[in-house]
Amino acid sequence: MSWLIPACTAVVIASALATGALRAQLQRRSILDHPNERSSHKRPTPRGGGLAVVPIILFAWALYADKPVAGALAVVIPGAAALALLSWIDDLRTLPASVRLIGQAAVVATVLALLDGFGLVFQGLLPPLLDKIAAAVAWIWFVNLFNFMDGIDGISGVESIGIGGGLALLVLVTPAAAPEAWYGAAIAAAMLGFLIWNWHPARIFLGDVGSVPVGFLLGFLLLTAAADGYWAAALILPLYYLADATITLLRRAARGEKVWRAHREHYYQKAVQGGLSHAAVSGAVFAANLLLVALALTAVTMPALSLAGAGTVVLLLLFWMRS
Numbered sequence: 001m002s003w004l005i006p007a008c009t010a011v012v013i014a015s016a017l018a019t020g021a022l023r024a025q026l027q028r029r030s031i032l033d034h035p036n037e038r039s040s041h042k043r044p045t046p047r048g049g050g051l052a053v054v055p056i057i058l059f060a061w062a063l064y065a066d067k068p069v070a071g072a073l074a075v076v077i078p079g080a081a082a083l084a085l086l087s088w089i090d091d092l093r094t095l096p097a098s099v100r101l102i103g104q105a106a107v108v109a110t111v112l113a114l115l116d117g118f119g120l121v122f123q124g125l126l127p128p129l130l131d132k133i134a135a136a137v138a139w140i141w142f143v144n145l146f147n148f149m150d151g152i153d154g155i156s157g158v159e160s161i162g163i164g165g166g167l168a169l170l171v172l173v174t175p176a177a178a179p180e181a182w183y184g185a186a187i188a189a190a191m192l193g194f195l196i197w198n199w200h201p202a203r204i205f206l207g208d209v210g211s212v213p214v215g216f217l218l219g220f221l222l223l224t225a226a227a228d229g230y231w232a233a234a235l236i237l238p239l240y241y242l243a244d245a246t247i248t249l250l251r252r253a254a255r256g257e258k259v260w261r262a263h264r265e266h267y268y269q270k271a272v273q274g275g276l277s278h279a280a281v282s283g284a285v286f287a288a289n290l291l292l293v294a295l296a297l298t299a300v301t302m303p304a305l306s307l308a309g310a311g312t313v314v315l316l317l318l319f320w321m322r323s
Contacts, residue, residue, distance in 0.1 A: 004168075004181065008189040011060055015193025018052035023197060023204040031092070033205050045202055048091055050210020053194045054084050057217065060186040075114040076220050079107045080213040083143075087208035097260040101140075104212070108139045111220075119227030139219045142238070145245035146215025151269055153202035154282035156211055157195030159241055162289030163218050164188035166237045166296050167225060174230070174300055184221055187214065200278035232303035233296035236310040240288055243314045244268060271321035281321065288317045 026032070026046035033047040058077050065073045086103045089095060112118065112132055120128065121135040150156040167184030191214070197204045206214075218238070226234040235242075244267045252259050264273065271281045291313045299306035 011189035232299035
């Protein structure tokens with residue numbers, strides 16, 4: 001795959017240029033995210049960077065659709081586009097949480113129903129029908145947690161690079177793994193181009209139009225890797241996001257709070273409130289993700305030991321954020 005690096009470079013450049021052009025349009029139309037008591041920024045900032053990033057990712061995927069997951073892309077790409085449209089409406093008008101959740105569930109259920117030959121994500125521990133239902137629940141949760149975690153400058157960019165890049169490396173070192181390296185690499189490259197504009201201090205935000213479909217696409221890649229037998233790696237790569245979002249949700253639920261409402265209680269948000277800069281926190285997440293990528297690769301032959309190592313990395317990161 002000697003073409004992979006030049007192709008990724010082209011995606012990075014296209015994403016950076018498209019994001020810069022889009023930022024000017026959003027600013028001109030006053031489509032801005034204004035600071036409030038739940039936000040972590042201090043000045044109005046253009047929101048909707050996903051309008052540049054997501055089409056580039058989908059176009060890049062479609063160009064390479066003659067490979068083994070081509071049949072899946074015929075339903076996954078329209079699904080991501082539908083979620084982008086729903087999320088853009090939400091960015092502009094703030095849809096009820098129930099409407100967003102129903103829309104996401106409808107897309108995930110439709111895609112899973114239409115996927116041909118999708119393997120057992122939970123490796124035979126559940127009957128096929130229950131496996132598909134559990135996969136749908138996990139996918140919907142991942143889409144939402146990816147959106148929840150997009151709360152400070154740079155964090156979704158570094159997380160996407162970690163997961164997408166990690167999946168690409170997994171394919172390159174284990175050629176039998178699916179999906180093809182290009183799909184994860186294309187997401188990582190597009191988000192790197194966006195990160196040029198989103199690094200602290202951010203000049204544009206991803207918006208739900210970006211975080212929801214990107215989470216959907218990454219979720220598809222992770223579920224596909226798990227169904228192919230690389231379940232430990234699929235769990236390790238997003239482990240920080242999974243841990244922060246899930247622990248925070250359970251703590252809020254235990255207090256009887258409305259968990260679907262925006263808040264500032266995630267570990268990374270507490271770290272910023274405690275005086276750390278956005279760049280420092282996102283940089284720490286990136287460093288942790290490098291370790292998680294390495295552990296995901298070793299999980300191919302040593303799953304238990306790699307999972308223990310990944311858990312330790314994430315626990316140390318969470319402790320650092322709250323200290």
